[in-house]
Amino acid sequence: MTRYYRLVYQPLTRRWRLNVSDEPLTSAGLGSSISQSFETLQDALGTVRRQSGWKLADLSELEPDARHNLNYRFRLDVAQLPRPFQIAAGSQADWSLGLSRQLRIQAEPGR
Secondary structure, eight states: OOOOEEEEETTTTTTEEEESSSSSBBBBBBBBBEEEEESSSHHHHHHHHHHOOOOOGGGGGTTTTOOOEEEHHHHHHHSSHHHHHHHHHOOGGGGOOOEEEEEOOOOOTTO
């Protein structure tokens, strides 16, 4: 399962807009995304940090006593940046932002 986030500053309204979608957010349009506006960058980033409740699998598909691995990857898609930033990002290692993690999870009984 993949989830895409786009955080954009709107200079005319002086607000931050966060779009969340299950499909890539392209410059041609936002597709089927959910959008929310924020007064500050801290408020918008706080919402991204608190994302939870993602359905990973149906409980009926999991063996009750088995352990399962979850692979998580977070990265900055430079292609989503405005063109001047794409050019700058291509030549600087500082723009390489990524996180990968592997977790072992167990189904919680009663959930």
